[in-house]
Amino acid sequence: MTDFEIISPATIKELFIVIKKCGKDNFRFGAGYTDLLNELRKKTEPELKIINLAQVKDSQFTGIKTGIRGLWIGAMTTIQQLVSNQIINREFPVLHQSASSLASTQVRNVATIGGNICTASPSGDVSCALVSLNASCEILRVDGRTRMISIQDFFLGPRKTLLNRDEVLYRIFIPQNKPTSVSVHSGFIKVGTRQSMECSVVSLAFHIQSDKKSKIIKAGLAIGAASPTIRFTESACNFLIDKTLKNISESIKDEFAENVVVYASPISDLRASAWYRKEVLYNISKSVLEVNPS
Amino acid sequence: MMKGNRNRKEKQLVRISFSLNGQKVEAEIKSSTILLDLIRDVFSLKGTKGACREGECGSCTVLLNDVPVNSCLFPAINANGKNITTIEGLTKSDGSLDEVQEAIVQNGASQCGFCTSGVALAIKGLKYHYKKLNNSKKINAVLTPNRKDIKKWLEGNLCRCTGYVKIIDAAEKALINE
Structure with a gap:
């Protein structure tokens, strides 16, 4: 102790x-x-x-604000605040789902989004969702200067971030959905050995935007607990562009899943073996594209 | 306060004041004091239990401004200016039980009792949560949690005796009695 x-x-x-x-x-x-x-x-x-940081009074540091280009979330915003936020629930279901799957009510009431990011756990639920949403981190330096860093670049390794000793994570920015996007297929898949208080064996965050012709115009996909840091699966995202979500063949789904798994370099530990993690990741990736025609 | 070099290693004490079960209290604490220890050892309220001490079991649950938190993972210093409710504060001043406690008794939702104070406060917190939701809402329909919502809310409370069914029954009962 x-x-x-x-x-x-x-x-x-x-x-x-x-x-x-x-x-x-x-x-x-x-x-x-x-x-x-x-x-x-x-x-x-x-x-x-x-x-x-819990007694610092600063409304931008502790709350959620809508900006012109997107959503600003203060680093000290609690996970429960994310769960209760209607804009997040409506526009970014992936973030809502990852927040409500985190630990327990008691923990969500005090745990913060900034803490989840700065812990830089490869299995951080909320962080994984933020990577899929192409979020950025606003970092404040003690001399008052700020810098914006893409959240993917923020993570250097397990429990390591590029935050310097004289810096603090101030806000997180989530870019608005594209103006031409009429529907989002967005969610968080967490595989673990039980439902509550669980650290993921593997997790997958997806946020796919389609236009009025149901064509995919933007896709964000991130995987957690499958490599030393959360990874944005860029080639899998690009692969989806211009495809129609409701009309994807089995072979395309396989090709997509292969594109995701390329980014995984999991370890074997007490929760699961590396082989199992890859197999599960492949299957849940495919399941992202299982959309019931409506 | 500091008395020269001899005491240099002594950590400075911090004064905090907060409301504990409706009463204003003050304490001089080491800044590293955990809320659970403050409640049990300084204020001698032994109804709040410590078991896993790592935020898994929920037996240390207290309400912080009507919201359930694990007191074993909460620095007491951050309780400054807040309202803390423990199981002792749930019981009414005339000694009669709160409706949540009453529902737990009626439904046989407590066996060994170790998790019960945490469970009772978590259910009370759910009641407050829905009260707040219903007050902030624009439409008139009253929201009430179903069994699934209750289960989700209570996921941070472990019970090794009851098998949870009676706890959820009790919560349902307590929540409908609004």
């Missing part, structure tokens, strides 16, 4: 001062604490400081 000291800045300005003051000291950020406290209980770190 690591003993630690929590420092609670109340504004973004104070937060910058605290980060600067910590300098080279060993520090971590605390957001919802549902992951952090579990991690700290299992190891001993000397002289750890935790910079508490």
Whole structure:
């Protein structure tokens, strides 16, 4: 068990001062604490400081706002806020589903979207959905400068992000669906050994937009728990463009699934073997294209 | 507060104040104090249970501003200014049971009892959740959770005795009695 000291800045300005003051000291950020406290209980770190983000008052940091080009979600927005948001539910079902499949009610009420991203778990549910949606991360530096990074580039490896020591994840941006898109086929498939409180064996997030002629105009697909980071399956997405969702042959489905599996380099661990993960991924990829004609 | 070099290793204490079961309370705590320990060890409210201490079992559930959270994964410092309700606060001031507790008793939804305080608070939280939904809604139809919604809501509460059926029966009963 690591003993630690929590420092609670109340504004973004104070937060910058605290980060600067910590300098080279060993520090971590605390957001919802549902992951952090579990991690700290299992190891001993000397002289750890935790910079508490939970008391920072800043409406952009803690809430969801609609912009002209898309949705801005503050890093401290809770998973439950995502679940309850009507715009997300309507426009981005993949994000709604991934958020409501995360852990349990008690955890969703405190866990944050920023925490899910910055933990950089290869099986992060919400992160996987965000990759499929081509989201970007707005990063704030202590000198007040900001930079935007595509969420795919944000993840460097398991539990590693490109966030520097003097930076904090501020907001997440999700681009609006295309103006010509009239229907979205969007969802989150999570395969695990039980339904609740489960870490995925493999997961797949998809967000496919079609125009009024039912032609696919944009597709986003991401896979989780199948490689060291969440992967955007670009060639599989490109493969779908101009196809009609309700009219896809078995051989095209196979070709599509092969395009997805190329991105997987899973490991064998206590939850599943690498072989099993690939097989499951292949099959759930195909199932994405099983759409009942309506 | 600091008394020279001898105490340098002593962590500074932080003062927090919050509402605990409707009463304003204050505490001086180490910043690393966990809410569950504060409730049990400082305020001696032993109804809140600690079991897995990693957010899996839900026996430590309390309501934070009417929303269920795992108190074992919650730094007490972040309870500052908030309203915390524990199982002791659910019981009415005259000692009679809350409708959720009553429904649990009536339906035999408690056996060994270890998970029960967490379950009761989670169900109470579901009641508040639907109250809020119905108040914020524009249409007039009253939303009530079905068994599936109840199961989903209670997924963070483990019970090793009842097999859950009676717990869900109790929740259904408590929620319909609005």
